[in-house]
Amino acid sequence: MAYDHEEQEQMASLRAWWNQYGNLATWALTIVLAGYAAWSGWNYYQRNQTTQAAQLYNALQDAVTAKNNALVQRAATDMQDRFVRTSYAQMSALFAAKSAMDANDLKTAKAQLQWVIDHGVDAEYQAIAKIRLAGILLDEKAYDDGLKLLAGEFPAQFAADVADRKGDLLVAQNKLDEARSAYQLALDKAEQKNPGRQLIQLKLDAIGGATVKAAA
Known part of the structure; x- marks a missing residue:
């Protein structure tokens, strides 16, 4: 069926638009x-x-x-x-x-x-790796390397573990005042239900630290 005049005009407009923009539309x-x-x-x-x-x-x-x-x-x-x-x-x-x-x-x-x-x-896995590697360096008497490894930022939930490991390294270097501060920080940061608190307290007491009150 033949197109009427209006349909012919619409087709002509469509062809004109396609000639101008068809390639761009295809690429888009x-x-x-x-x-x-x-x-x-x-x-x-x-x-x-x-x-x-x-x-x-x-x-x-x-x-x-x-x-x-x-x-x-x-x-x-x-x-x-x-x-x-x-x-x-x-x-x-x-x-x-x-x-x-x-x-x-x-x-x-x-x-x-x-x-x-x-x-x-993940920062959490990196923190675990650093703490464990510092423990091996402690056994190898590479104390400065261990302390260097524990420098810098750590996720907040590892603050007690990092401070505890620092205390161990400092005790090995006979830096007892610094070790006391590290163990005290570990106790301050450890949660009350943390089973490691008692061991940290024992290590603090062993180097002449005072008894500390439980963390709030």
Whole structure:
């Protein structure tokens, strides 16, 4: 059926608009669709990465339970190589460090803890790694290195643990006044229900510290 005059005018206007803006509109639509595809692909990649990391983490946990340190270390290294930006990588490194310490392999334990410090994406995991590594440095009599490691900012919930470890390092250096201050700070920052409070108090008493009142 032939178009009437009004329809012909509308078609002419549409053709004119398309001639002027059609190429731009096509590119805009292409960009939108490409962006959506990239977003969908990224979400799929993230879900796939998380699933694979979880499976590898479960395998590492099985190796920890079996006390197979060699397998634990391989799984942790694989996790770090493939899923470096996940929390699973940080947790795996901490478990691998503990496994290495149990196997009396301090070199590997230190390397795993240092990996968390250098590559961790969560401040909490980095804090745990620093405190544990400072404990190894205490055993190795690398007191200044341990204190340097504990300098700087830490999440508030680790204040008592950091101060306690500083106190241990300072006692080892026979810096008793500074150690008392560190232990006192640890007690001030520790929650009342913290089971470590009694041990901190014993260490403070052992170097001549006064009995402190419970934290509010």
